[in-house]
Amino acid sequence: MSQSQSQGNGKLYVVGIGPGSPEHLTLRAVEVLESVDVIIGNGTYLDQIDHLITGQRVIRSGMGKEVDRAGKAIELARERKVAMVSGGDSNVYGMAGLVLEVARHTDLDVDIEVVPGVTALSAVASLLGAPVVSDFAVISLSDLLTPWDVIEQRLTAAATSDMVIGIYNPKSRQRNTNFMMAVEIIRRHRGDSVPVGIVQNALRPVGESVIVTTLGEAMDHEDKVDMSTTVIIGNSESRIWNSKIITPRGYHKKYEY
Ligand code: SAH
Numbered sequence: 001m002s003q004s005q006s007q008g009n010g011k012l013y014v015v016g017i018g019p020g021s022p023e024h025l026t027l028r029a030v031e032v033l034e035s036v037d038v039i040i041g042n043g044t045y046l047d048q049i050d051h052l053i054t055g056q057r058v059i060r061s062g063m064g065k066e067v068d069r070a071g072k073a074i075e076l077a078r079e080r081k082v083a084m085v086s087g088g089d090s091n092v093y094g095m096a097g098l099v100l101e102v103a104r105h106t107d108l109d110v111d112i113e114v115v116p117g118v119t120a121l122s123a124v125a126s127l128l129g130a131p132v133v134s135d136f137a138v139i140s141l142s143d144l145l146t147p148w149d150v151i152e153q154r155l156t157a158a159a160t161s162d163m164v165i166g167i168y169n170p171k172s173r174q175r176n177t178n179f180m181m182a183v184e185i186i187r188r189h190r191g192d193s194v195p196v197g198i199v200q201n202a203l204r205p206v207g208e209s210v211i212v213t214t215l216g217e218a219m220d221h222e223d224k225v226d227m228s229t230t231v232i233i234g235n236s237e238s239r240i241w242n243s244k245i246i247t248p249r250g251y252h253k254k255y256e257y
Contacts, residue, residue, distance in 0.1 A: 012077035012110050014099050016090035016117020020048050020204035024118050032115055033083055040073050041085035049085060070095065070102040077110045089119035093140055093168055120202060121166045124230040127210045128197035129244030131232045135163045141178040142169035148178075155182055159189035164238065164247055167231040179225050183218050186233060192216025195234040195245045198224050212243050 013032045018024035033039060033052045040059040061069040073084045086094035096114045103110060125132045137158035143151060158165045165186065170179040194215040201207035207228065211221050215233060225231065238247040251257070 008079040010077040010080045010082065010110060012073055012099065012103075012112045013081075013083045013115055014090045014094070014096045014112065015083050015085050015115040016088055016094060016119075017045060017049055017085050018118040019088060019120055019123035019202050022049075022051060024123065024203050025049070026115070026117060029115050029117060032113075033085075036081040036083040038076055038080055038082045039085060040069060040076075040082060042069075045085045045087050048087075066095065066098055067102065070098045071106070073099065074103050074106065074108055074110055077112075078108065086117070087120075088123075089117045090114050091116070092119045092121070092138070093142075118203075120168060120230045121232070123202040124166075124197065124199040124232060127199055127202055127208075128212065128232060129241075129246055131195070131197055131234055131238060131245040131247050132164050132166065133249045134235065134237075134247050136166055137161070137163045138166040138168065139182075140168040141171070141175070141182055143175060143178065151178075152181075152185060155185045156189070159186045162190075162235045164235050165233040167233070169227065170225050170229055170231050172227045179222070179231070180219060183215070187215055190215055190233070191236065194236065195238045195240045197232040197245050198229060199231075200224050200226065200229040202230065204228075212240055212245060214240075 015029050015032055017029055033049055036056055038057045040061060042063055043060050046058060046060055073082050076082045084095055084099060090096040103112060121138060139154050139158060141151060167182060192215050196213050196215050196218045198211040198221050200209040209224055211224055213221055234245055234247055238245055
C-alpha cells in the first residue's frame with residue numbers, strides 16, 4: 001500500500017458480465033452487482049444487466065471513453081463500492097487491464113477485485129460444438145491499439161502453428177477490410193476445407209446467428225461478420241459433423257470408441 005494515499009472504505013470490482021444473457025452471468029457477478037453503490041460501464045453492457053439495477057447509482061460512459069471511465073471508477077472506489085462492467089470476461093480484451101494500469105499510474109490505493117466471466121470464445125465454441133478442445137490462439141483484429149503489422153505477424157504465427165484460431169473484433173465500420181485480409185493470410189498456411197465457425201451475438205437474447213462453413217467459403221458469409229461476431233478457424237484435424245465443428249483432442253489415437 002502506498003504511504004502517500006490513505007485507503008477509504010471503498011472497493012472496485014471489474015466484473016465480466018458474460019456474452020449477454022442473464023443465464024450466463026456468474027453467481028459472483030450477480031452478487032457483486034447487487035451489493036455495490038455504483039455501477040459504471042458503457043450503455044450496451046449496462047442494458048445487459050438492467051434486471052439487476054435497483055438502487056445503485058448508474059454511470060453510463062460512451063465507447064472510446066475507457067480511460068476516463070477507469071479513472072472515474074478508481075476515484076469513486078476510494079470511498080464507495082463500485083462495479084465497472086466489462087463484456088464477456090473482464091480480462092479478455094476487457095477493462096481489467098486498463099483499470100489496473102490506471103491505478104498503478106495514479107498510485108491510488110484502492111482495493112480491486114477482478115471478477116471473471118464467460119468470454120465470447122467459450123460462448124461461441126459452445127454453439128459450434130467442440131472446436132477449441134485442443135490448443136488455440138486468440139487474436140483481435142482491432143488495430144486501434146495494436147498496429148496492423150503486428151496483427152499480421154501474429155496471424156501468420158498462429159496459422160503456421162496449426163493451432164485453432166479464435167478471432168475477436170473481426171470488423172467494425174471503420175475497419176471493414178481487416179477480416180478479409182486475415183482470411184487471406186490464414187489461407188496461405190491452411191487448406192480451404194478447414195472448418196470455420198462464424199457466430200454473431202452468441203448467447204444473446206436477440207440476433208444470434210451461427211454459421212458453419214469452410215476457410216475457402218468464409219468470405220461468402222461476410223455479411224454476418226461485424227463487431228458482434230467471433231470467428232473460429234479449425235486446425236488441420238478439425239471436421240464438420242452434423243453442422244457442428246469437432247477438433248479431435250487425440251483420444252482416438254489412444255482409445256477405441
Ligand atoms: N471481453 C470480451 C471481449 C471484448 S472485445 C469477452 O471476453 O468476450 C469485443 C469482441 O468480442 C467483439 O467484437 C466480438 O468479436 C466478441 N464478442 C463479444 N460478445 C460476443 C457475443 N455475444 N457473440 C459473439 N462475439 C462476441
